[in-house]
Amino acid sequence: MAASRVSSYSLESQRVSLARGSSALISPEGVREDGRSPHECRPAFLQTGAVNAAAGSAYAEFGQTKVIVSVFGPRESKKAQAYSDIGRLNCNVSFATFAGSVRGKAGQSTEEKEYSQMLYKGLEGAVALHTFPKTTVDVFALILQSGGGDLPVVLSCASLALADAGIVMYDLVSAISLSRLDTNLLLDATLGEEINQDGSLMLACMASRNEVTQLLLTGEWSQANLSEGLKLCLDACTKLAGLMRSTLKESTSNIED
Amino acid sequence: MVVGLSAAERRYLTDGIAQGLRNDGRGLYDFRAFSVELAIIPQANGSARVRLGATDVITSVKAELGRPQASRPSQGRVEINIECSSTAAPQFEGRGGEDLSLELSRALYRSLLCNNGTGPAIDLSALTVIEGKLCWNLFIDGLVLSSDGNLLDVLAIAVKAALSNTGIPKVEVTSAAAAEQEADFEISDNPDDFSGFDVSHVPVIITLTKVGRTYIVDATEEEESQMSSAISIAVNSAGHVCGITKRGGAGLDPSVLLDMISVAKEVSKSLLSTVDAEIMAAESRGDDQM
Amino acid sequence: MEDVSSRGLHFQLSDSQRNRLRKSRELLREAPGNYHPSAFVNIADPIHVENEATVLKGHGTQVLDGQLLATLSGVVERVDQLVTVKPLRCRYNAETGDVVVGRITEVGTKRWKVDINFRQDVHLMLSAVNLPGGIQRRRTVIDELNMRSLFEENDLISAEVQSVHSDGSVHLHTRSLKYGKLTNGQLVKVPPYLVKRLKQHFHNLKSCAVDMIIGCNGYIWICAAVDSLPSNPEIEKITGDSGAPEMDSCNESISLKVRENICRLANSIRVLSALGFLIYPDTIIDTFDASISKGVAIKDMLGAEFLVMIAEREASRRTKNNYML
Incomplete structure (x- = not known):
């Protein structure tokens, strides 16, 4: 039972151990810390209907990152909101206190606020707001365990939850992140790789429509690296969208007609 | 989420309880069936998920090294923090759930440890590494994912399960230190070196909700909305009361109070054995998956 | 964990119960009367229509570049010229006369x-x-x-x-x-x-x-x-x-007798809803009678054993009769 656990009790030693040089993270043969090749994504587990009380919900596990998203609505907007012809989308991301290796503090941190805004921007382009006028759809994302690539997992999981709730959307949004270590591009980075990265690229797109809904880039990138990175991300997003589709299709097997 | 009940529904509910038959067919002292999962948060020292009816909670235990309190140099510290997530109910978004979270945290703390941090439930002296200098601090975090009443009892079960799943790594003191200096130590990474926790003294909490003139155990959200008052009683395996919290509502006659305590003791016997059985079953399931 | 957590109640099944439930589910899937799997579409999947111009685009559809796409995940319903997508877990859609x-x-x-x-x-x-x-x-x-x-x-x-x-x-x-x-x-x-x-x-x-x-x-x-x-x-x-x-x-x-009946009916409905079966008066009464004849206490109706039993009953009923009520 104990072997499946990662020891995580130390004070500073964890951070210290993670901040090793990039040479330790990828071997000369191109094998990453967790055994993957540089352009390989983590094994993903997706499930809808995880939360009973919500209109729609989804649970996603990408390696060590675990996220649960629940969608409420459409329901009446609070009276304080002004009348609007289109619906409102309210996004909120929070970390569980046990999510990180170092125990977090209660209360909304700036990281949570930033993620909430990013989630909204990533979903805005995909949700057909005009189909639920005067009402609000609430999207609550909870990060149970943070293992790297948190925001893209939250985006994909939220889009799956919205589909599960029956909210009209133009397409499913899938997202992936990429870390650059020197000239190595590592797809779907883990926490250790993210801490040591020289640059990062996060992409959210609507795969069938071939539209990018969110793009974040940090670090200095050469043109070659940039185009390769974009291509890798787009391919990964398409594969992830396929996985999300089959998850939705499987959930129908629970409904007998 | 219970919006509100009509006068007719309230009447039906209270009449049913007075007749001994609740809305879902249970008797007054029947607990709903629950399931326990262990070790769901691999990076915590111990964790558990308990589902009872539609109530769903996750607890995790994290152990971190730190200095013990000056007033208690040979004991470690325990902190309990409960959070109601917005997935449970939309009104828990932002600061909405704070009052409830605080109430639950304090009630749990009171039951497991006295107000001053000691208490028979957890052997705090087992958490010492170097007396006066180094000890383990346990942070117990609870997260309510979904609520259908009786959160306190479910959280208590989840805390007991998480503690049973907790492993504290062995610490080797590599160099003895003088009074002022910090000691050097090495933390063992070997999972086999982890010492487990004895949870036989951890109590369960039984919340008795008074509806009309009868009290019921394990109230659903609907039933809780009709309560006149409630009292949460923590009882351990020895049959001793470890903590009592009166929750809101009207006053209680002292004789009624004593009667409720004896009911709680009765119910706790079967609940404790069910909890222990579920934890063992969860452990064997975990071992099978290895 | 593969326990049945069907949007309401959570059931913990033993291994044998899980197998029985799985078998019943498979039988139900193959029984006639189920929706045709090819009618299922995901968001942004194209919907096959003969002539896009004459078709009435209902809820859950959208036209992009002359092609009809779904904007919901669900089953395609065609009534005359109207094409709509019925979502998997639809919210209630009010219609006159309901x-x-x-x-x-x-x-x-x-x-x-x-x-x-x-x-x-x-x-x-x-x-x-x-x-x-x-x-x-x-x-x-x-x-x-x-x-x-x-x-x-x-x-x-x-x-x-x-x-x-x-x-x-x-x-x-x-x-x-x-x-x-x-x-x-x-x-x-x-x-x-x-x-x-x-x-x-x-x-x-x-x-x-x-x-x-x-x-x-x-x-x-x-x-x-x-x-x-x-x-x-x-x-x-x-x-x-x-x-x-x-x-x-x-x-x-x-009276207590009537109250027990109400409770039993309510629990029958809860079990049917947990299994995702359609709620008809016939299925409700059938479940009610089954619980009485098998001597299941009212509170045990929300337990794993009864759930699996009802699934098995429905599976055997569907494979015997080939009609939908």
Whole structure:
């Protein structure tokens, strides 16, 4: 039972151990810390209907990152909101206190606020707001365990939850992140790789429509690296969208007609 | 989420309880069936998920090294923090759930440890590494994912399960230190070196909700909305009361109070054995998956 | 963990129970009457139509570059020229003539606002209810002030959908003796897509002395049968009180036998909803009878064993009969 656990009790030693040089993270043969090749994504587990009380919900596990998203609505907007012809989308991301290796503090941190805004921007382009006028759809994302690539997992999981709730959307949004270590591009980075990265690229797109809904880039990138990175991300997003589709299709097997 | 009940529904509910038959067919002292999962948060020292009816909670235990309190140099510290997530109910978004979270945290703390941090439930002296200098601090975090009443009892079960799943790594003191200096130590990474926790003294909490003139155990959200008052009683395996919290509502006659305590003791016997059985079953399931 | 956690109750199954459930599920999937798997579409999947121009694009569809795409994950429904996508777990979609059970959320000027598990709260106009006394007259100012004596906040009512407007607002009416305030029972909520629109939504189970109203919106009301309660004039039950509240039928206490029947029926519905089976009076009564004949205690009906048993019963029933009710 104990072997499946990662020891995580130390004070500073964890951070210290993670901040090793990039040479330790990828071997000369191109094998990453967790055994993957540089352009390989983590094994993903997706499930809808995880939360009973919500209109729609989804649970996603990408390696060590675990996220649960629940969608409420459409329901009446609070009276304080002004009348609007289109619906409102309210996004909120929070970390569980046990999510990180170092125990977090209660209360909304700036990281949570930033993620909430990013989630909204990533979903805005995909949700057909005009189909639920005067009402609000609430999207609550909870990060149970943070293992790297948190925001893209939250985006994909939220889009799956919205589909599960029956909210009209133009397409499913899938997202992936990429870390650059020197000239190595590592797809779907883990926490250790993210801490040591020289640059990062996060992409959210609507795969069938071939539209990018969110793009974040940090670090200095050469043109070659940039185009390769974009291509890798787009391919990964398409594969992830396929996985999300089959998850939705499987959930129908629970409904007998 | 219970919006509100009509006068007719309230009447039906209270009449049913007075007749001994609740809305879902249970008797007054029947607990709903629950399931326990262990070790769901691999990076915590111990964790558990308990589902009872539609109530769903996750607890995790994290152990971190730190200095013990000056007033208690040979004991470690325990902190309990409960959070109601917005997935449970939309009104828990932002600061909405704070009052409830605080109430639950304090009630749990009171039951497991006295107000001053000691208490028979957890052997705090087992958490010492170097007396006066180094000890383990346990942070117990609870997260309510979904609520259908009786959160306190479910959280208590989840805390007991998480503690049973907790492993504290062995610490080797590599160099003895003088009074002022910090000691050097090495933390063992070997999972086999982890010492487990004895949870036989951890109590369960039984919340008795008074509806009309009868009290019921394990109230659903609907039933809780009709309560006149409630009292949460923590009882351990020895049959001793470890903590009592009166929750809101009207006053209680002292004789009624004593009667409720004896009911709680009765119910706790079967609940404790069910909890222990579920934890063992969860452990064997975990071992099978290895 | 693969436990059955079907949007409501959580069941922990032993290994043997899990196998039995899986087998039943497989049998049900293959039984005739299921939707055709190829009718399932995901968001942004193309929908096959012969002529895109003549087809009426309903809810859940969209035209992009001359191609018809789905904007919802669900099953494609074609009725004449209308193509819609019915989502997997649809919210209740109100249609004129639906019988619904709703809860009053607000008492406003000349109308009530009712929650029927729809996108928004719907309206019940003062002019659309039967006034006490049954006389048709113009509503006066006194009537407006006395609205609370008819229905107040949190009351449960049965009503019919009068009209659905283009902006999405819905109006109800209770212009019939069978609609009105609900008393002496309990409410069970199920997902609305498990309730099919039938001819009759009011059911009286004489053998149990229980009445049942299966609302199209997923709210089901089970109560003691009106005639089983002593001295209970019909009018009073329907239009609220016509005078002193003591005359209200909700003050009559229900016998334990009837209460047990109500509980058993409620649990039967909960089990069916957990399994995702359609809720018909026939399936409900079948489950009810099964629980009695197998001697299952009411509280054990929400346990894993009964759940698996009902799944097996349904699987064997479906494979024997090849028709849908």
